[in-house]
Amino acid sequence: MKLIIRIMMAFATLTGASLAVAATPLQLSSDVFVERTIEGVDGTKTVVLEKPKMVTPGDSLVFVVKYKNVSATTATNFVVTNPLPPAVAFNGTSDGQEIVSIDGGKNWGFLGDLRVAKEDGATRAAQRSDVTHIKWNLNQPLTAGAEGKLIFRGVVK
Amino acid sequence: MKTRYHIRPRHNIRPQSCIYALLASISVAVFSLPNAAHAAGTLAGTDIQNVASATFDTAAGPVTIQSNTVTIKVDELLDVTVSSTDPGDVITSPGQTSNVQRFRVSNTGNGDEAFALTATVANGGDDFDPSLQQIVIDANGNGVFDAGVDVVYTAGVNEPVIAPDQNITVFVITSTPAGVVDTNRANVSIVAAAVTGTGAPGTSFANAGQGGGNAVVGPTGAQSSASGFLAVQATSVTLNKTATILDPFGGNRPVPGAIVTYSLVATVAGTGLLNNLVITDPIPVGSQYQPASLTLEATALTDAADADAGNFNGTRISVAAGNVPAGQTRTVTFKVLIP
Numbered sequence: 297m298k299l300i301i302r303i304m305m306a307f308a309t310l311t312g313a314s315l316a317v318a319a320t321p322l323q324l325s326s327d328v329f330v331e332r333t334i335e336g337v338d339g340t341k342t343v344v345l346e347k348p349k350m351v352t353p354g355d356s357l358v359f360v361v362k363y364k365n366v367s368a369t370t371a372t373n374f375v376v377t378n379p380l381p382p383a384v385a386f387n388g389t390s391d392g393q394e395i396v397s398i399d400g401g402k403n404w405g406f407l408g409d410l411r412v413a414k415e416d417g418a419t420r421a422a423q424r425s426d427v428t429h430i431k432w433n434l435n436q437p438l439t440a441g442a443e444g445k446l447i448f449r450g451v452v453k
Numbered sequence: 454m455k456t457r458y459h460i461r462p463r464h465n466i467r468p469q470s471c472i473y474a475l476l477a478s479i480s481v482a483v484f485s486l487p488n489a490a491h492a493a494g495t496l497a498g499t500d501i502q503n504v505a506s507a508t509f510d511t512a513a514g515p516v517t518i519q520s521n522t523v524t525i526k527v528d529e530l531l532d533v534t535v536s537s538t539d540p541g542d543v544i545t546s547p548g549q550t551s552n553v554q555r556f557r558v559s560n561t562g563n564g565d566e567a568f569a570l571t572a573t574v575a576n577g578g579d580d581f582d583p584s585l586q587q588i589v590i591d592a593n594g595n596g597v598f599d600a601g602v603d604v605v606y607t608a609g610v611n612e613p614v615i616a617p618d619q620n621i622t623v624f625v626i627t628s629t630p631a632g633v634v635d636t637n638r639a640n641v642s643i644v645a646a647a648v649t650g651t652g653a654p655g656t657s658f659a660n661a662g663q664g665g666g667n668a669v670v671g672p673t674g675a676q677s678s679a680s681g682f683l684a685v686q687a688t689s690v691t692l693n694k695t696a697t698i699l700d701p702f703g704g705n706r707p708v709p710g711a712i713v714t715y716s717l718v719a720t721v722a723g724t725g726l727l728n729n730l731v732i733t734d735p736i737p738v739g740s741q742y743q744p745a746s747l748t749l750e751a752t753a754l755t756d757a758a759d760a761d762a763g764n765f766n767g768t769r770i771s772v773a774a775g776n777v778p779a780g781q782t783r784t785v786t787f788k789v790l791i792p
Contacts, residue, residue: 326505326520348525350657351501352669353494353563361505361520371509371516378505383495383527438509446505452527453495 321367322438324376331356331449357384357450364443371438376446377401377431384450386427394448397429398422404431496617497529497564498664529564529662531647532671535679538596538622542638542684545583546725548631552583553598554681558613558645559620562671564663567612567648572625572641576680580637583627583683588643591622598624612648627683635687635723646676686725688779692732693718709791713740717785721777730774732785739792742770746788749774 329345336342345358361378365371379401380386386396395404398412410422432446495501505520538555545552560566575582588606589598590613603624604611613621625641649668650658652675662668695718700711707713717734721727736742747754747763749772754763763772763785774783 320516320518321511322507322509322516322518324505324507324518324520326503326523328501328503328523328525350528350667350669351525352528352530352671357501357525359503359523363507367511369511371511373515374507374509376505376507378503381501381503383499383501384503452501 321365321369322371322374323362323364323366325362326378327360327362329358329360331358351452353452355452356387357452359448359450360445361447362443362445363438365438365440368440370440374434374438375431376434377429378446378448379429380427380450383453385453386424386430387449387451388424389430389449390447391432394430394432394446396422396427396431398426399428401429404429494530494563494617495527496664497527497562497662497668498666499527501525501527526664526666527563528657528666529566529649529664529668530562530671531564531566531649531651531668531675532561532673533566533568533645533647533675533677534559534561534673535643535645535677537679537681539681542682544686544725545629545633545683546685547633547687548629550628551586551600552627552629552683554625554627554641554683555596555598556623556625556643556679556681557620558615558623558677560615560617561673562647562675563617564668565614565616566663567614568645569608569612569648570606570623571608571644571646573643574627574639574641576640576642579640579682581630581633581639581685583629583639583641586626586628587624589624589626591624594622596622598626625681629683629685633685633687635685635689635725637685639683640680641683642678642680644676644678649675651675686723688721688723688725688727690727690730690777691720691722693720694734707791711791712743712788713791714746714786714788719774719777719783719785721779721781721783723779725779727777727779730777730783731771732774732783733769733771734785734787735769736765736789740789741792743788743790746786747772748786750784751786 328348330348330351332344332346334342334344361376396407397404398410407422411419412422412426413419430448502522502524504522506517508515508517536557538557543552543554558568570588572585572588574585590604590606592604593602615621625643627641649661652670654670654672654674656670658668695716697714698705698707698711700706700708717732719730719732742765744756747770749762754761756765758764770787772785777783
């Protein structure tokens with residue numbers, strides 16, 4: 297039942313997105329790569345990012361969210377939110393400027409400030425594996441033509 | 454103050470079909486539980502979908518936009534482990550059939566996978582090679598071999614399909630050759646190999662994975678083997694006969710009138726239990742059995758064929774000593790008169 301509701305909500309949001317694209321002054325794109333460690337014949341290890349042709353549990357993923365102001369005016373209070381796919385465990389961002397939610401997007405904060413309630417009533421510090429949503433709150437106005445990208449990493453559960 | 458944050462939960466796993474809708478809902482339920490470890494990982498065929506959203510303010514007011522949805526499919530990891538689940542050596546005996554050895558085959562990959570089974574009875578480093586009778590799959594999952602209930606495995610016909618993180622019990626049924634002796638051991642091994650394919654870790658099979666993705670060989674090489682041992686327990690018996698003579702003059706000469714006491718000591722060696730030991734001895738020609746002189750372990754036995762263990766039928770004595778553990782002896786005595 298929960299799944300059905302989620303599907304309906306997703307359908308609604310996707311429909312809304314397709315309508316919004318035509319009129320939006322900002323472009324937002326999402327991409328994903330797989331991080332592979334390649335060991336050379338001399339034992340040196342090189343980390344490369346490749347398009348995800350093959351992904352199995354334990355693989356490291358790199359998500360890249362790009363934004364660009366394609367309008368002639370400045371946008372303010374620019375906030376990017378990325379719900380973590382359920383099959384992915386959060387493994388940090390490149391800039392460390394994000395705030396996160398560990399409860400499905402209800403409450404937000406820096407990961408180090410969040411605590412998880414345990415069964416015995418005590419709390420423990422939140423871990424990366426607890427993260428359900430990531431959010432960047434860009435405090436500076438996004439002027440016309442400005443662009444950037446936000447990067448976070450995850451591991452396939 | 455305007456509402457700056459506009460957060461909408463959205464699903465990230467899109468069911469591909471009715472079948473996978475069920476799987477997806479299971480995985481959602483599992484991952485939403487804290488501390489619910491799923492060792493095999495995300496199910497093969499699951500789509501990982503990522504969508505970012507942004508909110509910002511313009512002169513016209515707050516705007517919310519969505520990114521494209523990027524989707525990657527989780528491929529099937531082929532992994533398996535096999536272990537022996539017998540608590541120790543399985544005891545057998547010379548010529549015994551239907552030795553049952555138990556093994557557990559665990560799918561440690563992330564997709565439903567069929568596994569081919571191969572048992573080997575001729576392994577080096579042991580004392581004998583049993584004959585393979587059957588490989589049997591524990592169809593009712595009770596961990597006990599139920600002849601006629603559990604399913605006989607036939608290669609290429611009924612490879613068992615095991616769900617991720619699940620295991621099955623497999624029985625290897627063998628017979629022991631007649632020529633083995635006490636303490637002989639035999640190594641019986643079984644290999645389970647993913648039907649989709651095996652090989653070095655990282656080997657991939659395009660589009661062969663569950664859910665439409667690829668299949669990738671995991672750290673186990675997608676095959677695993679385990680050994681179990683049969684141990685022979687056998688007993689042997691030796692019979693030692695001695696005679697003690699008491700002549701009418703208090704001496705020990707075999708003269709007429711002398712009484713000869715025969716003592717038969719059966720010694721059981723080896724391991725286990727010797728069943729139904731019967732000691733018989735004909736009365737020597739020219740001597741006369743002394744009535745009511747028969748004993749077993751110093752306990753008197755009647756001469757009649759009746760409830761007790763011994764009898765004399767006119768020509769021989771016979772004592773049924775029953776089941777005798779290895780390492781023990783049974784002593785029978787009787788007396789004859791030299792006429």
